[in-house]
Amino acid sequence: MSERYDAWGALERLRQAGPLVHCITNYVAMDVTANALLAIGASPAMVHAGDEVEEFVSISSALVVNIGTLSAPWVAAMERAADRAVALGTPWVLDPVGTGATAYRTRTARDLSGRKPSVIRGNASEILSLAGEVGGTKGVDSTRGADEASGVARELARGLGCVVAVTGATDYVTDGTRTLAVEHGHPMMTRVTALGCALTGITGAFLAVEPEPLLASAYALALFGLAGELAASGAIGPGTLRVRLMDALHVLDTVTDREIRIREV
Amino acid sequence: MSERYDAWGALERLRQAGPLVHCITNYVAMDVTANALLAIGASPAMVHAGDEVEEFVSISSALVVNIGTLSAPWVAAMERAADRAVALGTPWVLDPVGTGATAYRTRTARDLSGRKPSVIRGNASEILSLAGEVGGTKGVDSTRGADEASGVARELARGLGCVVAVTGATDYVTDGTRTLAVEHGHPMMTRVTALGCALTGITGAFLAVEPEPLLASAYALALFGLAGELAASGAIGPGTLRVRLMDALHVLDTVTDREIRIREV
Amino acid sequence: MSERYDAWGALERLRQAGPLVHCITNYVAMDVTANALLAIGASPAMVHAGDEVEEFVSISSALVVNIGTLSAPWVAAMERAADRAVALGTPWVLDPVGTGATAYRTRTARDLSGRKPSVIRGNASEILSLAGEVGGTKGVDSTRGADEASGVARELARGLGCVVAVTGATDYVTDGTRTLAVEHGHPMMTRVTALGCALTGITGAFLAVEPEPLLASAYALALFGLAGELAASGAIGPGTLRVRLMDALHVLDTVTDREIRIREV
Numbered sequence: 001m002s003e004r005y006d007a008w009g010a011l012e013r014l015r016q017a018g019p020l021v022h023c024i025t026n027y028v029a030m031d032v033t034a035n036a037l038l039a040i041g042a043s044p045a046m047v048h049a050g051d052e053v054e055e056f057v058s059i060s061s062a063l064v065v066n067i068g069t070l071s072a073p074w075v076a077a078m079e080r081a082a083d084r085a086v087a088l089g090t091p092w093v094l095d096p097v098g099t100g101a102t103a104y105r106t107r108t109a110r111d112l113s114g115r116k117p118s119v120i121r122g123n124a125s126e127i128l129s130l131a132g133e134v135g136g137t138k139g140v141d142s143t144r145g146a147d148e149a150s151g152v153a154r155e156l157a158r159g160l161g162c163v164v165a166v167t168g169a170t171d172y173v174t175d176g177t178r179t180l181a182v183e184h185g186h187p188m189m190t191r192v193t194a195l196g197c198a199l200t201g202i203t204g205a206f207l208a209v210e211p212e213p214l215l216a217s218a219y220a221l222a223l224f225g226l227a228g229e230l231a232a233s234g235a236i237g238p239g240t241l242r243v244r245l246m247d248a249l250h251v252l253d254t255v256t257d258r259e260i261r262i263r264e265v
Numbered sequence: 266m267s268e269r270y271d272a273w274g275a276l277e278r279l280r281q282a283g284p285l286v287h288c289i290t291n292y293v294a295m296d297v298t299a300n301a302l303l304a305i306g307a308s309p310a311m312v313h314a315g316d317e318v319e320e321f322v323s324i325s326s327a328l329v330v331n332i333g334t335l336s337a338p339w340v341a342a343m344e345r346a347a348d349r350a351v352a353l354g355t356p357w358v359l360d361p362v363g364t365g366a367t368a369y370r371t372r373t374a375r376d377l378s379g380r381k382p383s384v385i386r387g388n389a390s391e392i393l394s395l396a397g398e399v400g401g402t403k404g405v406d407s408t409r410g411a412d413e414a415s416g417v418a419r420e421l422a423r424g425l426g427c428v429v430a431v432t433g434a435t436d437y438v439t440d441g442t443r444t445l446a447v448e449h450g451h452p453m454m455t456r457v458t459a460l461g462c463a464l465t466g467i468t469g470a471f472l473a474v475e476p477e478p479l480l481a482s483a484y485a486l487a488l489f490g491l492a493g494e495l496a497a498s499g500a501i502g503p504g505t506l507r508v509r510l511m512d513a514l515h516v517l518d519t520v521t522d523r524e525i526r527i528r529e530v
Numbered sequence: 531m532s533e534r535y536d537a538w539g540a541l542e543r544l545r546q547a548g549p550l551v552h553c554i555t556n557y558v559a560m561d562v563t564a565n566a567l568l569a570i571g572a573s574p575a576m577v578h579a580g581d582e583v584e585e586f587v588s589i590s591s592a593l594v595v596n597i598g599t600l601s602a603p604w605v606a607a608m609e610r611a612a613d614r615a616v617a618l619g620t621p622w623v624l625d626p627v628g629t630g631a632t633a634y635r636t637r638t639a640r641d642l643s644g645r646k647p648s649v650i651r652g653n654a655s656e657i658l659s660l661a662g663e664v665g666g667t668k669g670v671d672s673t674r675g676a677d678e679a680s681g682v683a684r685e686l687a688r689g690l691g692c693v694v695a696v697t698g699a700t701d702y703v704t705d706g707t708r709t710l711a712v713e714h715g716h717p718m719m720t721r722v723t724a725l726g727c728a729l730t731g732i733t734g735a736f737l738a739v740e741p742e743p744l745l746a747s748a749y750a751l752a753l754f755g756l757a758g759e760l761a762a763s764g765a766i767g768p769g770t771l772r773v774r775l776m777d778a779l780h781v782l783d784t785v786t787d788r789e790i791r792i793r794e795v
Contacts, residue, residue, distance in 0.1 A: 020669040028295045028311050030558045034723035039768050044723070045628065045669035046558050049601040052632040059631065060669070071314040071338070073601070098310065101324065102317040139285040139310035139325070191515060193299035193309070238304050239511030246769030250721060293560045293576050336579040336603070363575065366589065367582040404550040404575035404590070456780060458564035458574070503569050504776030 005262040007219040010210045011252065015041035019061035019208035021201065024048050024078050026068025026097065029197035032242070036198040039249035042205040048074055053081040061208035063092035064201050065117075067108055068140065075108050082115045091118040091207035095200040098140040100129030113160055118213040120156075121165040121200045124149035131156045141190075146172055154179055163213040165203070165221060167196060172265070173217045180218045183261035184225025186232035192242045199224045222260050227252050270527040272484040275475045276517065280306035284326035284473035286466065289313045289343050291333025291362065294462035297507070301463040304514035307470040313339055318346040326473035328357035329466050330382075332373055333405065340373050347380045356383040356472035356481075360465040363405040365394030378425055383478040385421075386430040386465045389414035396421045411437055419444055428478040430468070430486060432461060437530070438482045445483045448526035449490025451497035457507045464489045487525050492517050535792040537749040540740045541782065545571035549591035549738035551731065554578045554608050556598025556627065559727035562772070566728040569779035572735040578604055583611040591738035593622035594731050595647075597638055598670065605638050612645045621648040621737035621746075625730040628670040630659030643690055648743040650686075651695040651730045654679035661686045676702055684709060693743040695733070695751060697726060702795070703747045710748045713791035714755025716762035722772045729754045752790050757782050
């Protein structure tokens with residue numbers, strides 16, 4: 001199984017390349033996303049001005065767009081950056097934070113999802129909302145399970161022509177044809193802010209080194225989740241968990257000799 | 266005393282409800298505020314766009330407004346959100362960061378304080394400035410003691426018809442008639458940025474589960490301060506203090522079996 | 531050597547003064563910069579609104595300008611704040627993050643560098659870009675060594691009439707006539723986001739208590755680097771490093787009895 005899903009090989013390529021990952025993300029997530037990307041071996045940059053996003057995309061290996069604290073000028077920059085990424089063949093990943101919570105958020109997320117992202121990564125409520133279902137969000141947290149959303153994710157992936165990842169107790173990632181289940185992570189991770197956003201950032205880093213978005217997304221889910229497990233073991237609470245997660249992303253290696261739990265479903 | 270001021274009962278209700286707390290707060294405070302709210306059991310969301318603040322308030326259980334890094338579009342959103350909260354009967358708390366430091370800041374804080382907040386939480390300099398006294402602030406830090414400001418806080422509470430909390434070595438919280446003194450916290454907490462802002466966030470969470478703002482505010486002060494004491498004991502410096510504080514908020518429980526030091530003065 | 535370069539004496543003055551340091555910095559760096567400044571004993575404030583930056587500069591002991599996440603309204607505020615600082619004789623330090631990565635960024639950094647900063651602090655790529663050399667940046671990270679840039683830094687310092695600090699494995703700081711080399715720090719510090727930005731903040735704090743910008747800058751480099759070394763010793767990865775760095779800045783003292791490695795070159 002580890003031969004088929006070579007997450008460790010992708011991690012090694014990531015660390016050798018140290019890809020520049022251009023992030024247009026929310027204020028809450030910037031610190032933890034940048035630190036997670038640095039810890040795992042990528043080179044993050046947060047750049048959002050309309051005056052420079054297109055030029056910055058052109059020197060980056062991947063783009064991350066996250067609407068967590070969206071506002072009109074930022075949305076305009078996201079659109080320009082996404083369009084430029086597509087024009088250049090640069091992979092990009094969308095995190096539709098809180099879609100379904102307000103009409104503005106839903107409208108923005110749907111618009112961006114139509115601009116040919118390589119991957120969309122969200123919780124169950126967000127993915128259901130993107131697919132047109134109503135309800136199930138509590139602010140930026142999900143009230144629905146990922147299992148519930150995996151069928152809808154497959155439809156959405158087919159309709160948009162991209163990969164869709166739904167995260168929860170089990171994560172599902174699908175390109176509309178194949179669906180992979182990833183069994184990693186720890187419940188205490190939901191008690192640290194913006195770890196879903198950081199995972200989206202890590203997905204961007206894997207997109208820079210793994211040409212198959214389905215695999216890039218699965219590897220990000222598996223290794224970020226595994227780092228979370230390592231961090232949670234011995235953590236007293238969310239404070240130590242976050243610190244240990246950054247350490248774990250940095251030291252994560254084949255020597256940890258953990259099984260990568262990715263399987264086709 | 267613990268029967269009269271049932272902070273533990275309120276904490277239990279908070280954890281069961283997991284209230285959605287809508288925060289319009291400053292850039293510096295977002296990470297630590299979101300993490301403190303998650304650690305104690307609430308569900309925070311940072312949302313500031315004029316296009317969605319009113320809708321977001323309508324799905325939230327409490328609103329937190331903090332002017333730390335204010336600018337014109339944010340202030341406009343704060344005003345709309347606050348007015349909507351009042352219209353809906355949703356409790357809201359104001360943190361007038363740095364009032365008195367600049368004319369713009371003072372004007373904005375006074376305007377917001379007139380929009381019927383449930384609670385205003387500030388340091389002595391900020392509360393004195395709101396009440397019309399001049400001087401005593403050093404940027405966002407206070408140069409005055411909370412004791413000095415408690416009488417003024419009582420007048421201010423009476424004038425505005427809200428609860429006013431002044432934090433310092435001893436914290437005072439008053440509705441203009443009754444005044445409670447809270448004896449919790451640790452001096453090293455002033456060496457970690459935005460812990461006052463995080464406390465204001467926690468106050469929002471308690472407002473969502475405790476109908477009496479005077480008590481909600483006192484419980485937030487007492488339990489956040491107690492978590493800070495637990496965190497400081499064994500902390501080497503502000504780095505470990507912050508990490509341990511997040512852990513402490515998470516594990517805080519009656520089993521810690523600490524006295525809650527709230528008394529009427 | 532420690533008599534000639536009295537970093538410890540300057541640190542003591544800093545802690546006694548607790549200077550208010552006005553920061554207009556990037557979203558990613560705000561938390562860690564504020565925490566580093568508080569940990570070492572200064573009083574930071576992040577204030578960026580055009581409506582108040584000039585007034586805020588007038589009550590501050592130093593100004594820090596960092597273009598990491600620049601946009602038009604922020605740049606306008608930076609210019610006004612910088613001009614006001616110069617008019618008042620308040621020292622200010624510029625961090626030209628990512629200069630060279632985009633035309634907008636380069637143009638902004640050059641404009642600001644012409645507004646009489648006391649100190650410019652950047653990595654080799656940024657300093658080379660400011661001096662008109664092309665290439666060598668990967669987003670916000672440098673692909674060039676500080677040694678390579680020290681000659682150019684000297685020319686730049688002479689041309690602009692300010693101090694220029696180039697950070698790398700060895701740091702160089704020059705006023706165009708004298709050049710000091712500082713040998714402190716740890717490679718793992720590059721795996722924590724915004725530590726360069728935090729160092730620029732600390733430089734602002736030393737400018738508030740040390741009238742000679744060359745020395746203020748060297749002391750900031752030496753003591754921040756020394757704190758990083760203490761933090762790295764025993765750190766598992768970048769998560770613990772950051773926490774330990776904040777602790778080290780707080781407890782840093784002559785009793786640590788470490789040699790300060792500053793020498794004229």
